[in-house]
Amino acid sequence: MPERVFGHIPAYPEGSRFESRAELSEAGVHRPLIAGISGSEKEGADSIVLSGGYEDDEDLGDEVVYTGHGGRDAESGRQVAHQRLTRGNLALAHSSIEGLPVRVIRGANLVSQYAPRSGYRYDGLYLVDDYWHAEGRSGFRVWRLPVVCC
DNA sequence: TCCATGCGCGGCC
């Protein structure tokens, strides 16, 4: 497995389009096939996908309030527990502290005027501005991570 | 080890 890359993947400039998560993964733009956050707790996060999977996401175009992962029931996909600051959530927090760039990808399933019509689109580098936890729509605590265009 | 913001397919309208 190649080393984690922070920043642009040279062969895929901002605006590059992908048919599927498998294509994104092969390109190295976002490796995980399902998970929305790529990263490690020690190194930080290198990319995220916005695909409408979490109800608390907000997309303002040059700013996105991304929701952390975890706390969901595997079958229903509904939030059934508090999220913790571990795994991908902690990776993003680390990126925030270190000021590391994060590749942002939008998918067609995202409910936003900035979502692509189909497939996935690489929308460039963002910085994780901050992170805090708050009660989400479900009533459970979710991590909120505003990322801003840079 | 477990989890993760998929995906194709068949049924239905």
Next chain:
DNA sequence: GGCCGCGCAGTGG
């Protein structure tokens, strides 16, 4: 043709 729900697959963090 589009939407929805089911079930499965399979890799990286």
